[in-house]
Each structure stands twice: as structure tokens, then as C-alpha cells.
Amino acid sequence: MSDVVLDVRNLRVEFPTRKGVLVAVDDISLQIRRGEILGVVGESGAGKSMTGMSILGLLEPPGRIAAGSIHLSGDRIDDLDDRAMQAVRGRRIGAIFQDPLTSLNPLFRVGDQLVETIRLHTDLDKRQARDRAKDLMREVGIPAVEERIDSYPHQFSGGMRQRIVIALALCAEPELIVADEPTTALDVSIQAQITALLKRLCRERGTAVMLVTHDMGVIAETADRVAVMYAGRLVEIGKVEDVVRRPQHPYTIGLMGSIPSLRKDVEELQMIPGAMPRLNAIPPGCAFNPRCTQAGPRCRAEVPRIPGGHSTGAACWLAQTGTVEKGEAA
Amino acid sequence: MTLRPDAILEVDALERRFDVSAPWLNRLIERKPRRTLRAVDGVDFIIRRGQTLALVGESGCGKSTIAKLVTGLHAPSGGNIRFHGDRDRLQMIFQDPFASLNPRWRVARIIAEPLRTLRPETPEAEVSARVDELLRTVGLAPADGLKFPHEFSGGQRQRISIARALAGEPEFLVCDEPTSALDVSVQAQVLNLMKRLQKEMELTYLFISHDLSVVRHMADVIAVMYLGRIVEIQPTADLFANPLHPYTRLLLETIPDLEAPKRDRAPMGGEVPSPVSPPPGCSFHPRCPLAFERCKQERPERRSHVHNRRVACFAAEEGGPDVR
Numbered sequence: 200m201s202d203v204v205l206d207v208r209n210l211r212v213e214f215p216t217r218k219g220v221l222v223a224v225d226d227i228s229l230q231i232r233r234g235e236i237l238g239v240v241g242e243s244g245a246g247k248s249m250t251g252m253s254i255l256g257l258l259e260p261p262g263r264i265a266a267g268s269i270h271l272s273g274d275r276i277d278d279l280d281d282r283a284m285q286a287v288r289g290r291r292i293g294a295i296f297q298d299p300l301t302s303l304n305p306l307f308r309v310g311d312q313l314v315e316t317i318r319l320h321t322d323l324d325k326r327q328a329r330d331r332a333k334d335l336m337r338e339v340g341i342p343a344v345e346e347r348i349d350s351y352p353h354q355f356s357g358g359m360r361q362r363i364v365i366a367l368a369l370c371a372e373p374e375l376i377v378a379d380e381p382t383t384a385l386d387v388s389i390q391a392q393i394t395a396l397l398k399r400l401c402r403e404r405g406t407a408v409m410l411v412t413h414d415m416g417v418i419a420e421t422a423d424r425v426a427v428m429y430a431g432r433l434v435e436i437g438k439v440e441d442v443v444r445r446p447q448h449p450y451t452i453g454l455m456g457s458i459p460s461l462r463k464d465v466e467e468l469q470m471i472p473g474a475m476p477r478l479n480a481i482p483p484g485c486a487f488n489p490r491c492t493q494a495g496p497r498c499r500a501e502v503p504r505i506p507g508g509h510s511t512g513a514a515c516w517l518a519q520t521g522t523v524e525k526g527e528a529a
Numbered sequence: 530m531t532l533r534p535d536a537i538l539e540v541d542a543l544e545r546r547f548d549v550s551a552p553w554l555n556r557l558i559e560r561k562p563r564r565t566l567r568a569v570d571g572v573d574f575i576i577r578r579g580q581t582l583a584l585v586g587e588s589g590c591g592k593s594t595i596a597k598l599v600t601g602l603h604a605p606s607g608g609n610i611r612f613h614g615d616r617d618r619l620q621m622i623f624q625d626p627f628a629s630l631n632p633r634w635r636v637a638r639i640i641a642e643p644l645r646t647l648r649p650e651t652p653e654a655e656v657s658a659r660v661d662e663l664l665r666t667v668g669l670a671p672a673d674g675l676k677f678p679h680e681f682s683g684g685q686r687q688r689i690s691i692a693r694a695l696a697g698e699p700e701f702l703v704c705d706e707p708t709s710a711l712d713v714s715v716q717a718q719v720l721n722l723m724k725r726l727q728k729e730m731e732l733t734y735l736f737i738s739h740d741l742s743v744v745r746h747m748a749d750v751i752a753v754m755y756l757g758r759i760v761e762i763q764p765t766a767d768l769f770a771n772p773l774h775p776y777t778r779l780l781l782e783t784i785p786d787l788e789a790p791k792r793d794r795a796p797m798g799g800e801v802p803s804p805v806s807p808p809p810g811c812s813f814h815p816r817c818p819l820a821f822e823r824c825k826q827e828r829p830e831r832r833s834h835v836h837n838r839r840v841a842c843f844a845a846e847e848g849g850p851d852v853r
């Protein structure tokens with residue numbers, strides 16, 4: 200069997216509105232293998248969370264998957280009914296969100312929440328489940344587990360709470376974890392602990408991880424591959440060192456240049472002029488063309504795509520064909 | 530502290546305590562004592578005219594409280610703040626540009642407000658000409674004045690806050706995490722704008738951020754805070770080249786590094802302790818790799834180690850065990 204855990208093909212997510220259909224995710228394809236961390240970056244509104252939510256089956260209506268498919272270790276999951284999807288979500292895909300409180304019930308002790316989740320997905324009895332809960336809490340680095348297991352969520356710090364959420368996501372030993380900005384609300388020292396934990400899980404259990412964040416530093420130190428999104432589309436995907444060091448898409452190049460350096464002194468940061476278009480005003484052709492200094496006629500007419508295979512490349516006419524003129528080298 | 534002729538702000542032994550006791554009745558029933566939290570615990574620094582001093586440190590270390598003390602939104606519980614400028618020309622920019630802009634006002638009215646407060650006699654035509662000019666200064670168009678805040682993106686909203694702050698003809702700007710809510714590409718636009726305005730108008734900034742790469746880009750001097758105190762203060766280049774306090778080193782070692790990623794870094798353990806009951810002695814000692822006996826009992830004061838380089842740490846001061 201192949202080791203592809205997540206296989207997203209030509210995913211399209213739409214929001215029907217009174218003024219027309221908004222396309223929040225436009226023809227995204229990506230794969231994550233066993234033990235691999237795929238970072239997903241892009242600015243606010245680029246469609247990162249919508250992609251994650253589609254995989255988790257948590258798109259809120261009227262949002263819907265309008266085209267494409269999602270397979271988990273070979274099984275199609277995007278067309279499952281709610282009940283079947285709920286089972287997949289608990290057992291085979293774990294979710295970690297930015298705010299740990301969305302995943303924890305404030306009225307129940309964390310130990311009870313862990314035990315309940317473990318029992319839902321395994322056939323351990325109450326005692327065994329409690330032991331397993333303690334093991335998980337230890338694994339994610341909660342000190343003094345015997346004392347902390349009967350505490351309520353609000354009695355933990357933000358970083359500790361996020362670790363409990365990770366423990367909760369691990370209860371059923373999922374094949375895939377979707378982590379949407381898991382460390383954005385946390386301090387650097389706690390952030391480093393959480394990302395180290397994710398990396399260890401990946402290595403030791405072979406879990407596949409989709410890590411959504413806008414922090415390129417975190418991506419550089421955590422992800423194996425990275426996907427860059429812009430206005431609902433995938434603009435670049437590849438090995439993390441390639442995308443960070445040798446970005447090909449003009450948007451990725453601009454993004455890298457706009458990050459203040461920890462070493463180099465510059466008077467002015469590089470800027471990408473303008474702003475990402477709203478969903479109701481995406482220009483024809485390449486969505487980046489109004490901001491791109493290299494744009495040409497072809498960019499305004501035809502949508503560039505990541506070349507076949509989907510595992511590396513840039514959705515840019517210039518990067519792919521060396522020209523932005525129409526019809527040439529196509 | 531000596532008064533320096535070029536200092537626009539001098540902060541001396543500044544303290545701010547908060548009463549975080551349970552309500553009176555609960556205290557009576559549960560026999561709990563009063564509890565105070567020292568959000569700012571003996572802080573001093575000066576800022577020179579036209580320069581940027583940055584406060585960095587992890588969540589809850591007291592950065593915003595200092596910002597509020599300097600702008601007068603909080604009264605100090607001890608120490609003093611001497612501002613050698615015009616109080617009316619001290620403005621603030623907040624982290625969340627949406628929460629700080631009145632959603633029911635059009636942008637032109639929002640920007641005009643400080644101007645109307647500063648000079649109520651200004652004729653309407655002049656006010657609106659000034660608003661148009663400010664909108665252009667921050668990279669927006671005069672027509673944007675007719676819109677409401679919700680019609681703008683995050684970066685544009687932060688530009689509106691900056692335009693509003695500039696309308697008060699500031700000489701001193703307190704900026705509390707001005708780009709933390711923004712995307713990096715938008716952040717670059719706002720930071721470049723702030724630097725340009727500083728040069729053109731000789732502005733002084735008290736700049737607060739938890740992002741060390743942003744602070745490195747913006748600040749002349751950096752003060753590193755931990756649990757309400759400044760543990761180290763140095764000119765920017767020196768702080769990065771030769772951090773003296775173990776906590777500063779921890780911070781510098783922990784930030785994810787885009788240019789030289791450390792993919793197998795071992796994260797430093799421990800969390801920031803509660804500011805209500807900080808550890809005795811040096812409050813960093815439970816997490817400090819260099820801690821020795823004295824650190825658990827005595828509190829290190831901030832001494833000048835070298836000129837303009839001050840650090841509150843026994844090890845750094847004594848050239849103690851294992852210090853560069």
C-alpha cells in the first residue's frame with residue numbers, strides 16, 4: 200500500500216450568496232505522506248482554514264465542497280454522511296485549533312474528557328482508559344499528571360491547555376492531524392514546546408500532519424514540505440528548504456522579502472504593493488496579476504496551475520514557461 | 530537619574546500594582562487574604578527624542594501596562610514618569626485596529642477627532658483638507674474618508690489608526706503591538722510607513738512587540754522584560770550580538786529562525802510563573818540554567834555592566850559561572 204495518508208484532489212469550496220457564488224478554495228490538490236508535516240501558509244483569507252475544515256468535514260453551511268475529492272489512506276471521505284464523518288474525525292483525523300477552549304468543555308475535568316474520548320474510540324474499560332489518559336498527558340509533557348488529571352480546563356495555562364487538546368487529538372491514534380494555527384496565541388517558549396511535540400509524534404507514530412500557520416519561521420523549523428495559498432488557490436508547493444530559500448512564485452518571493460530579518464539590516468522592508476483581492480473581485484487569469492511586477496498578457500487571461508504531479512512547483516506562467524506572453528511555449 | 534537634555538521620556542522606579550483579591554464576601558467566607566499583582570515592578574528607562582525604544586517579553590510581563598502608564602490611562606502605584614514634551618501631543622496606536630476605531634463613524638470623522646480636540650477652533654474646510662492629506666500620507670485615498678472601518682482590511686485599518694494618531698500632531702507615539710494582528714506582507718507596509726514618518730516628523734516611539742525580528746528592525750534600544758521588570762536593556766545591535774541576561778539568550782535561542790532553521794532544537798522547559806506569587810530572589814531562577822544559591826534569595830538589581838548596557842543578573846554581573 201502506498202504511504203499517502205491524505206490525498207486532496209482539485210478541491211473547490213464555494214459559498215453561495217445572494218450576489219453570486221464565492222469560491223473560497225479553488226482547485227487545490229495536495230498530498231501528505233506518513234510521518235510528514237505539510238505546512239500551509241498564506242495571508243488572512245487565503246483559504247487555509249477552509250481547506251482544513253473541508254478535510255475535517257466541518258465546513259459550515261452554506262459553505263460546501265463543490266468539486267474534487269478527499270481520500271484518507273485510500274478511502275474517500277468527502278462524500279460521507281455526518282455520522283460516518285464524525286467517526287472518521289474522532290478516530291482517524293485529529294483536530295487542533297488556535298483556541299484550545301473550542302476543543303475543551305469548560306464544565307468537565309480534563310481527565311474525564313480524555314477518558315470519554317478514549318472510550319468512544321477504543322474498547323478499553325474505564326480504568327484502562329484512565330491509565331491511557333495519564334500516559335497521553337505525560338507524552339504531551341504535562342507535569343504532575345496525578346494531580347492535574349482532575350483539574351478543569353481553566354485551571355491550566357494557555358500552553359498547557361493546548362497540550363491537553365493535542366492529547367485529546369491523539370486519543371484514537373489518528374493517521375492525520377489537522378492543526379490550524381495551534382501556536383499562534385502562545386508565547387515563543389511554549390510555541391517551541393508544542394511544535395517539538397508535533398514533530399516527535401510525526402516521527403515516532405508516523406502521523407501525517409497538516410500545519411496551518413502564517414509564521415514562516417515555524418514552518419522552516421517544523422514542516423517537511425510547504426504549500427503557499429493566495430486568494431483561494433495554491434500558488435506554490437514544494438520542499439520547505441526550496442520554497443524558503445529559492446521561492447519561484449513572485450508572491451512567495453515577495454512574502455519572504457517582507458519578513459524582517461534576525462541578521463541582516465535593511466532600511467526598508469520589501470513590500471508587495473496593494474492587498475489580496477476579496478473573493479468577489481478575483482481578477483481573471485492569475486489572481487496575483489494586479490500586484491505582480493512581472494505580469495504580462497497571458498497572466499491576465501489564463502489561470503496558471505501547479506504543474507502535474509502536485510508535489511512541487513509554482514502556479515506562475517513566468518516560472519513555468521519563462522514568458523508572460525500569450526500562446527508562446529504553452 | 531540624571532536628566533539628559535535629549536531625553537523626551539524618563540521613567541523612574543515605576544510600579545503598578547493591581548488588586549486581584551477575591552470579592553470581599555468570598556474573602557471573608559473562605560478566609561482568603563488580599564492579593565496584589567505587581568504588573569510593573571520597579572522599571573526605569575529613558576527615551577531620547579527621535580529614537581525608538583522597544584519593550585519585548587512574553588505575554589503578561591507588563592508591556593501594555595507600561596504603555597498605559599505612559600499614556601496616562603493608568604496611574605502609577607509608585608515611581609514616576611517625566612515627559613519632557615507636550616502631553617497633548619502624545620498619542621497611542623493599539624494592537625487591534627478594529628476595536629479601537631468607532632464602527633459607527635466614517636473614517637474622516639475618526640481621523641479628525643484628535644485634531645478637533647487639539648484645536649477646536651479649526652475651520653471645517655481646514656479640518657477636511659488635513660484629513661485628506663493624512664489619508665494620503667498613510668497610503669489611502671481621500672475618498673476612503675467617506676467609508677466605515679468595516680469596509681477596510683486589517684492593514685488598512687491600522688493605517689487609519691496611524692492617520693488618526695498623526696492628526697493629533699504627535700511628537701511621541703506609544704505603539705502597543707501595532708502589527709501583531711497583521712499578515713507579514715501587510716506588516717511590512719505598516720512598519721515601512723512608521724519608519725518613514727519617524728524620519729520625516731522626528732517622532733519618538735515607545736514600541737511594544739513580542740516579535741524580536743520586528744523589534745530588531747524598528748528599535749534603537751531594546752528593553753527585555755520578565756515578570757514586571759526590565760531584566761536587560763541594550764542598544765539593538767549589541768543586544769543581538771551579545772545578550773547578557775540568561776532570559777534574553779533563551780528568547781533569542783527560541784525564536785524560530787527562517788534564515789538558519791534549527792530543525793532539531795530542544796525547547797527550553799518551564800513556563801512563566803504567576804505574577805501574583807513570583808518566585809523569591811531572581812524571579813527567573815526556576816527556569817535559569819545558570820542559577821546558583823544566591824539567586825534563590827536575593828533579587829538582582831539592574832546595574833550598569835558597561836555604559837548603556839544594564840542587566841539584572843548575578844551571573845552576568847559577577848562574570849559568574851559560564852558567562853561569555
Ligand SMILES: Nc1ncnc2c1ncn2[C@@H]1O[C@H](COP(=O)(O)OP(=O)(O)OP(=O)(O)O)[C@@H](O)[C@H]1O
Pocket residue numbers: 214221223241242243244245246247248249250261262413478
Ligand atoms: N460564511 C462565509 N461566507 C462567505 N465567505 C466566507 C465565509 N466564511 C469564510 N469565508 C471566506 O472564505 C475565505 C477563506 O477563509 P479562511 O478562513 O479559509 O482563510 P484563512 O486562510 O484561514 O485566513 P486566516 O489566516 O485569517 O485564518 C475568506 O475570504 C473568507 O472571507
Ligand SMILES: Nc1ncnc2c1ncn2[C@@H]1O[C@H](COP(=O)(O)OP(=O)(O)OP(=O)(O)O)[C@@H](O)[C@H]1O
Pocket residue numbers: 547548549566567568586587588589590591592593594595739804
Ligand atoms: N486591570 C488589571 N487588573 C488586574 N490585573 C491586570 C490588569 N491589567 C493587567 N493585569 C495583569 O498585569 C500583568 C501584565 O499585563 P500586561 O497586559 O501589561 O502584559 P503584556 O506584557 O502586555 O502581555 P501581552 O503580551 O499578553 O499583551 C498580567 O499578569 C495581567 O494579567
Ligand code: SF4
Pocket residue numbers: 448449450485486487488489491492493494495498503514515516517518523
Ligand atoms: S502568472 Fe504572471 S502575474 Fe501571476 S505571478 Fe506569474 S508572472 Fe506574476
Ligand code: SF4
Pocket residue numbers: 774775776811812813814815817818819820821824829841842843844845
Ligand atoms: S540572577 Fe541567577 S537565576 Fe537570575 S538570571 Fe542571573 S543567574 Fe539566572
Ligand SMILES: [Mg+2]
Pocket residue numbers: 247248249379
Ligand atoms: Mg484561518
Ligand SMILES: [Mg+2]
Pocket residue numbers: 592593594
Ligand atoms: Mg499587551
